[in-house]
Amino acid sequence: MPRFRPLVALLLAATTLSACGDDDPTGGDPVCEVSNVAITQAPQTITVGNLGTLQVQVTAMNCDPAPVVTWASSNTNFAVVSPSGVVTAIAAGNVTITASARGKSSNVPIQIVGNSGPIS
Numbered sequence: 001m002p003r004f005r006p007l008v009a010l011l012l013a014a015t016t017l018s019a020c021g022d023d024d025p026t027g028g029d030p031v032c033e034v035s036n037v038a039i040t041q042a043p044q045t046i047t048v049g050n051l052g053t054l055q056v057q058v059t060a061m062n063c064d065p066a067p068v069v070t071w072a073s074s075n076t077n078f079a080v081v082s083p084s085g086v087v088t089a090i091a092a093g094n095v096t097i098t099a100s101a102r103g104k105s106s107n108v109p110i111q112i113v114g115n116s117g118p119i120s
Helices: 002-021
Strands: 034-043 045-047 049-051 053-061 070-073 079-081 086-089 093-101 104-113
Touching: 034 093, 045 049, 045 086, 053 093, 079 093
Parallel strands: 034 104, 045 104
Antiparallel strands: 034 053, 049 086, 070 093, 079 086, 093 104
């Protein structure tokens, strides 16, 4: 009987390992997948010198922590955007702001309008 103990132990270990990881055949963590990025709130115009706050909604599966959203401006001479989606209007013109996460993106056009100053 002592000769069979190592064989039985090996079979039990193999059975236990094969029962694990039914959700992911590779045995690793599920892959974070982003299916959609949508800018849900944005101003249509911002006056030079002012700020505008953008909001984004990311639809994702198996992401913990949530995917990082990166922001970009099509023309930083007119407006820049912070990592949290706050747009700073620099000069009059048209700009497109883009939010991206894991290969998906959304963009929104914003018109930067000049500051007419006080009426005399």
